[in-house]
Amino acid sequence: MKHSWNKLSTMISGKRFLIKKIHIIEDDIDIEGNFDTPPLAQLTMEDQIFVAAFVKTHGSIKQMESIFGISYPTVKNRLNSIAGRLDILDIEIEIKEPVSTILDRLERGEIDTDQALKEIK
Numbered sequence: 001m002k003h004s005w006n007k008l009s010t011m012i013s014g015k016r017f018l019i020k021k022i023h024i025i026e027d028d029i030d031i032e033g034n035f036d037t038p039p040l041a042q043l044t045m046e047d048q049i050f051v052a053a054f055v056k057t058h059g060s061i062k063q064m065e066s067i068f069g070i071s072y073p074t075v076k077n078r079l080n081s082i083a084g085r086l087d088i089l090d091i092e093i094e095i096k097e098p099v100s101t102i103l104d105r106l107e108r109g110e111i112d113t114d115q116a117l118k119e120i121k
Contacts, residue, residue, distance in 0.1 A: 016042075039086045047082050054079065062104060072105065 019035040040048065050068070057063040064075045099120055106116040 043082065043085065047078075047085075050078060051082060061101060072108065072110065 017037070019037060020032060022031045022035065023029070024031070040051065043051065053067055054064060057067070061072055061075045064070075065072060068075070070078075102111070102116050102119050105111050106113065111119070
C-alpha cells in the first residue's frame with residue numbers, strides 16, 4: 001500500500017474527484033457515501049511536496065531556498081499561493097516575521113538597516 005497515493009495521483013491527472021467508499025482495515029468495515037478529499041490532498045503533488053518540505057524544515061525559509069534552489073521571495077510567494085488555495089480556516093492570521101528572517105533579508109541586501117530596525121520593532 002506504500003505510495004498508492006502516487007498511483008492515484010497519476011490516474012486522476014490533477015482532476016477533482018470524489019471518494020465514494022472508505023475501508024477501515026483494522027475493523028474490516030466499509031463506509032459508502034460522498035466524501036470530499038481533505039484540502040491538502042486537493043493540492044498538486046508538487047505543492048504537497050513543497051508543504052511537506054516546509055513542515056520538515058520547521059518552517060525555515062532559508063532551508064527551503066537551499067532545497068529548491070529558489071529565492072526568499074519565491075518561497076514566500078509560493079507559500080502564499082498555496083495558503084490561498086487551502087480553505088481550512090476562514091480567518092486572517094497576521095504572522096510577525098522572526099528576527100532571524102529579517103536579519104537574513106538584511107544580509108542579502110533585500111532591505112536596508114533602517115527597514116530592518118523598523119520591522120524588528
